[in-house]
Amino acid sequence: MIANEAELRALMTAGLNGDAAAHRALLDRLSRHLRAYYKNKLARIGRSADEAEDLVQDALMAIHTRRHTYNPGELFTPWVHAITRYKLIDHLRHTKAAMTNVPIEDAADFEAQDDHAGAESALDINRLLARLPEKMRRAIRHVKIDGLSVAETAARCGMSESAVKVSVHRGLKAMAAAIAQGRTT
Amino acid sequence: MKTDDLINMLSTNVEPVDRGQLRRSLGLAVALGAGGALVTALLTLGVRPDLHEPGALAFLGLKLAFTAGIVLMASLLLTRLARPGGERRTRPILALLPFAAIVLLAGLSLANAPSTHWEAMIVGDMWLECLVSIPTIAIVPFAVIVWAVRRFAAPTDLARTGAFAGLAAGGVSAMGYALHCMDDSLPFIALWYGGTIVLCTVAGALLGPRLLRW
Numbered sequence: 398m399i400a401n402e403a404e405l406r407a408l409m410t411a412g413l414n415g416d417a418a419a420h421r422a423l424l425d426r427l428s429r430h431l432r433a434y435y436k437n438k439l440a441r442i443g444r445s446a447d448e449a450e451d452l453v454q455d456a457l458m459a460i461h462t463r464r465h466t467y468n469p470g471e472l473f474t475p476w477v478h479a480i481t482r483y484k485l486i487d488h489l490r491h492t493k494a495a496m497t498n499v500p501i502e503d504a505a506d507f508e509a510q511d512d513h514a515g516a517e518s519a520l521d522i523n524r525l526l527a528r529l530p531e532k533m534r535r536a537i538r539h540v541k542i543d544g545l546s547v548a549e550t551a552a553r554c555g556m557s558e559s560a561v562k563v564s565v566h567r568g569l570k571a572m573a574a575a576i577a578q579g580r581t582t
Numbered sequence: 583m584k585t586d587d588l589i590n591m592l593s594t595n596v597e598p599v600d601r602g603q604l605r606r607s608l609g610l611a612v613a614l615g616a617g618g619a620l621v622t623a624l625l626t627l628g629v630r631p632d633l634h635e636p637g638a639l640a641f642l643g644l645k646l647a648f649t650a651g652i653v654l655m656a657s658l659l660l661t662r663l664a665r666p667g668g669e670r671r672t673r674p675i676l677a678l679l680p681f682a683a684i685v686l687l688a689g690l691s692l693a694n695a696p697s698t699h700w701e702a703m704i705v706g707d708m709w710l711e712c713l714v715s716i717p718t719i720a721i722v723p724f725a726v727i728v729w730a731v732r733r734f735a736a737p738t739d740l741a742r743t744g745a746f747a748g749l750a751a752g753g754v755s756a757m758g759y760a761l762h763c764m765d766d767s768l769p770f771i772a773l774w775y776g777g778t779i780v781l782c783t784v785a786g787a788l789l790g791p792r793l794l795r796w
Contacts, residue, residue: 412596413598413599413601414598414599415596415597415598415599416596417593417594417595417596418593420592420593420596421589421590421593424589424592424593425589428585428589432585450585453585454583454585454588457585457588457589457592458588458592459736459796461592463666463735463736463796464599465599465600465601465603465604465734466604466664466665466666466734466735466736467665467666468601468665469601475667475670476665476666476667477666478667479666479667479668479670479738480666480736480738482738483666483738487795516584516585516586517583517584517585518583518585520583521583522583522587522588522591525583537591540594540595541591541592541594541595542591542594544594544595546595547595562597565595566597569592573796574796577795577796
């Protein structure tokens with residue numbers, strides 16, 4: 398993971414500036430690291446690997462919705478690693494695992510494994526969306542799933558562009574919270 | 583849900599991110615909390631009536647300097663802890679500086695006073711009011727700061743983050759209380775201001791893991 402620092406940081410910085418392709422590449426790469434990390438950690442304490450994909454998605458959602466907390470002047474890997482580890486500890490703590498003191502391991506543990514084909518969580522996106530208020534649901538469907546522009550969505554929903562942006566932002570945060578909650582209940 | 587679908591969704595129509603948001607919103611939360619504490623203290627307790635006396639004014643200034651120092655340190659550390667992994671880059675010991683300063687001053691003032699005055703200097707007249715008021719006034723600022731942290735930050739050490747939210751809230755609360763308080767002695771400030779602010783910090787540390795989860 399350390400070896401990837403420069404590359405991941407460049408993708409992150411570009412993504413923060415609004416470069417969608419860079420953001421996609423970043424999340425794609427991170428998802429492989431996350432999967433390897435969670436499978437490895439869960440296996441080590443005798444937990445089912447099925448939980449890993451829920452955690453991967455929870456962490457990706459957290460990385461996306463909290464990406465403004467990354468300070469571009471600092472290293473990227475420790476930031477992403479702190480989120481990854483936090484989500485694991487939170488998961489173990491709230492699923493009553495015996496082991497809650499996950500060691501601050503070497504970042505070397507955090508290596509990519511290429512077994513992501515068809516990786517799927519138990520989460521249902523439609524059910525997550527259904528729990529959102531109407532405005533947020535429509536904004537997310539149009540902008541994030543159907544890929545309409547913010548302007549088109551605004552015209553279609555009769556909202557201002559900034560209201561659409563706010564709805565998308567809040568909706569994603571609400572979904573992230575629902576994923577974090579749902580994982581542990 | 584497939585992870586690839588989630589990534590698709592998250593990377594469709596990506597907006598540029600406002601990088602100053604975290605710092606700004608936490609700063610605003612502390613300022614709002616301070617405003618709330620000030621209004622609460624003024625409405626429920628009122629300003630001390632003897633402010634025209636230079637001695638009273640000097641002690642008010644001292645109390646405000648002590649508490650403002652705490653608020654400043656707490657906000658600084660809170661802003662660092664608000665970022666993932668921030669706990670590895672913070673030195674919580676910094677927050678002790680205002681406490682160390684007031685304890686030192688309190689010690690000097692006791693050393694220079696006859697021991698028959700010590701009890702009056704330490705216990706003061708209104709210690710109970712101070713003990714009750716500062717934690718009570720701190721509730722609203724604490725709620726505002728916790729709300730901002732939940733909404734804008736991503737702390738990965740929740741107990742420590744909660745502690746500094748409590749410290750900042752206790753600090754702004756004591757600033758408000760200082761306008762009313764007529765106990766003018768350094769040992770009183772060290773014990774009752776310092777003690778109640780520490781109490782707020784401990785409460786924050788205990789509540790943090792519950793309130794700040796994300």
